[in-house]
Amino acid sequence: MNRNVILTCAVTGAGETTAKTPHVPVTPKQIADDCIAAAKAGASIAHIHVRDPETGGVSHSNDHFREVMERVREADTDIVMNITAGGGGDWIPDVTDPTRGGPGTDIQTPAERHAPVGELLPELCTLDCGSLNFGDMVYVNTADWLREHARLVKAAGVKPELECFDLGHVWFARQLQQEGLIDGDPLYQLCLGIPWGAEADTETMLAMRNKLPENANWAAFGIGRHQMPMAAQAVLLGGHARVGLEDNLYLEKGVLATNAKLVEKASSLFENLGARVMTPAETRAQLKLRNPNTGNIVSGGDA
Template sequence: MSRKVIITCAITGGHSNFAKVPDFPISPGQIVRDCLSARQAGASIVHIHVRDPETGQHSGELELFRQVVKGIRDSGSDLIINLTTGWGGRFVPGEDNVQKPGPGTNFASPERRVKHVVELRPDICTLDVGTLNFGEQVFIGFPPHLRKMASAMREAGVKPELEVFELGHIETAKSLIAEGLIEGTPLFQMCLGIPNAAPPRPEVLSLMQSMLPEGANWAAFAIGRDSFRMVAQAVLAGGHVRVGLEDTLYMGPGEFATNSKLVDRARQIIEALGAEVATPDDARAIIGLRRGPSK
């Protein structure tokens, strides 16, 4: 029997270079549309950010998350819903006073960052377990805040996806596991190719994989032109995969992507390497979620 590989589709992300992409999903309705088309193409999990429908910019508004989650659930889809908690983690020092936030900062309390998770109770939510230079901004994973967020996720019955961008982040995640804040088999997402973070190279993926707790479930992705190469590397290394317009805007030179096209390409790579694409029920069994769609 061939191994089953889970495809996550990261639908919209929080980057600001979306305007050039035709029909990029911004409104809750457009995000729901792309979630359902990604499911048809083979995705089992949808990783969801929300955006201000007027400006298109990244948002942390509860009502926008509520509309997206309701739209997926009302459709009857069996998709596994994975909500980001990334909004609220960025800090840019002020130009005149570095102790005050400058433009681009959205740094928020841990309670604010998980408010939508506690309210909506998706199957999964992300927990970015470390601080890094995220391009030209600082993304802050302050350990006491991580503990509060992990505790809130545990109390809400939501499984954290531990997003790691560097080797040290894996060690931080292990500390949370050792403290009992992460229950069950841990789920890691290795994020490669982010400017100023871990590069998308096979030896980097191999080293990160070797540092994971024994028996952990894991997936990996890379951004931009390395996205499909990382799909192949993750499958060959025994992991799961992620694609989507959060991570890359192109299928190839000059050809804009859609979420469904990206998922379909990932499916083709998985099958070409002798593996099988997991259904949502398969994915629930693999990562230890309750059966059936979230309510």
């Protein structure tokens, strides 16, 4: 069991969730406010996407990412920032010509995906470690694209969070490490319950965990009703955890959640198991992240 837990709050994703609840943040200010609220509730890390403020749909705007980062960094409440770099991989076959991408297809090059990370230099960014049948669409991230993207992240000095949606993704993430494209102790995020990737159950999480390198830090999350059970299971198996409205909209059956309430519920769950949530400063030291104020790598004695 892990008694010192890094808790990530994924405050808003790219999915069509805004019509289902008023609590999903949309504008840069709303996203930043939710990052701050999650921090005050006890989260260690905020993971962010950005959305089109007019439509609520997916956005890759550097300006939106910049506004979120600036608002959070200017706040009195500290939190580690983790920017998505996995957008722009959605491929949906056209109904009339399935050899072509249809409406909703959104493909970016590795350089385009990396643009907000390279400009804003967050402490963490995601690196989605393979392609996947993602519900009714295909998420596209080829091996060569991943290698190129990993090189860009490494050159920027940002630590990648290696998101693995299936066992083969863990395999390829290890390959990136063997090729020297991942510096230091790797950070893995095991993503469970996405149709049709890794299932959200103990056997799957354990199988993925057992394939991780010995020097890995790792966390896991489940989507929907699996969020809290998978958070607890990750901690019991020695890992860290993620909650938030990107992955789950409900605090309990029939009760819509906020990001802060999900963080509070997870924190209480971990405390009842005999664990505690690490502060952002402790998280930077554990993961050897760059201090956003000084640019220096935080060591264990600096927490």
